[in-house]
Amino acid sequence: MKKWQKRLLWFMGVLIALILVGLFYVKTITYTPTTMALEASQKATDEKDVLFFKGDKEKPALIFYQGALVESASYSIWAEKVAEAGYSVYLVKEPLNLAVLGQNKAEQIIRSNDLTDYVIGGHSLGGVMASRFATEQDNSGLKGVFFLASYPDEKGSLSSFKGQVLSLTGSKDGVLNWDAYEQAKKYLPKQTVFQEIKGGNHAGFGSYGEQKGDKPAGINNDEQQEAVANQLIDWLKSIK
Numbered sequence: 354m355k356k357w358q359k360r361l362l363w364f365m366g367v368l369i370a371l372i373l374v375g376l377f378y379v380k381t382i383t384y385t386p387t388t389m390a391l392e393a394s395q396k397a398t399d400e401k402d403v404l405f406f407k408g409d410k411e412k413p414a415l416i417f418y419q420g421a422l423v424e425s426a427s428y429s430i431w432a433e434k435v436a437e438a439g440y441s442v443y444l445v446k447e448p449l450n451l452a453v454l455g456q457n458k459a460e461q462i463i464r465s466n467d468l469t470d471y472v473i474g475g476h477s478l479g480g481v482m483a484s485r486f487a488t489e490q491d492n493s494g495l496k497g498v499f500f501l502a503s504y505p506d507e508k509g510s511l512s513s514f515k516g517q518v519l520s521l522t523g524s525k526d527g528v529l530n531w532d533a534y535e536q537a538k539k540y541l542p543k544q545t546v547f548q549e550i551k552g553g554n555h556a557g558f559g560s561y562g563e564q565k566g567d568k569p570a571g572i573n574n575d576e577q578q579e580a581v582a583n584q585l586i587d588w589l590k591s592i593k
Contacts, residue, residue: 383423383450384420384422384423384424384427384559385424385561386426386429386561387427387560387561387562389430390427390428390429390561391426393429393432393433396429396433397433401446402445402458402461403446404429404432405441405442406432406443407436407441408436408438408439408441409439409440412439412440412441412470413470413471413472413589413592414441414443414466414468414471415440415471416463416483417432417443417473417475417479418445418447418452418459418473418474418476418479418483419447419450419475419476420475420476421451421477421478423477425444425446425450426444427560427561428444428476428558428560429444429560430578430582431578431579431582431585434578435589438586438589440585440586440589443459443462443466447479452479452481452482456482456485456486459483460486463494468494469494470496471494471495472496472499472516472517472592473498473499474497474499474500474501475501475503476501476502476558476559477501477502477529477555478503479501480499480500480501480502480505481504481505481506481509483509484500484506484510484511484540485506485508485509487509488508488509488514497518497519497588497592498511498514498518499518499519499520499585500518500519500520501558501581502522502523502526502528502529502555502558503529504520504534504540505540505541507540509540511540512541512542517591518544519545519546519548519584519585519588520546520548521550521558521584521585522534522547522548522549523552523553523554523557523570523577524550524552524553525552525568525570525571526553526555526568527555527566528564529555546588550572550580550581550584552570552571553577553580554569554570555567556570557578557581558577560574
């Protein structure tokens with residue numbers, strides 16, 4: 354074997370090892386759903402790229418992007434409640450649980466399910482990516498965008514968006530960058546509805562336990578899940 358071939362094999366071996374170590378590390382820091390969230394997820398149709406909670410076809414469907422390194426099943430509790438109110442929910446499964454790696458995943462869901470009326474949103478990083486997707490849509494099917502402890506950036510500016518927008522935060526959120534959140538309001542349209550869950554924290558928008566850097570919630574997770582579901586349902590009812 355020639356010298357350059359040995360070097361190439363050595364380089365490929367090191368690269369593969371680094372990739373495996375990286376994947377293992379990402380797996381160890383990923384937030385997984387609680388037992389209650391897992392039980393709720395069993396009521397969904399588990400497809401390759403999405404957890405689907407069936408609602409009424411006559412009502413707008415909800416497409417959701419998870420927070421960074423949070424498994425999508427962690428949002429199943431409020432998703433089930435929203436579906437019971439008649440709104441189908443699609444919890445998107447992002448590569449490595451990072452929405453930044455699958456910004457346009459909603460496109461396939463919309464096409465394969467023939468969605469003519471839908472809203473899109475996400476938690477934390479998921480909300481940022483959802484708004485970027487929304488800005489690229491030029492059809493009338495997109496009726497609204499929602500943010501759970503999140504906000505749009507310049508690339509996802511919705512300042513000229515004509516649909517409905519919901520911004521939902523928790524008063525005890527220790528992860529959300531509040532300064533950036535305030536500055537990002539310039540990227541939201543005037544019809545944006547701002548709501549706050551008293552006592553809610555960042556991790557409470559899902560059900561996956563404590564999150565690094567977060568503050569203790571002033572309410573329990575069951576209460577915050579109920580509040581998230583109710584806020585989303587009330588907002589969805591306002592969409593014509």
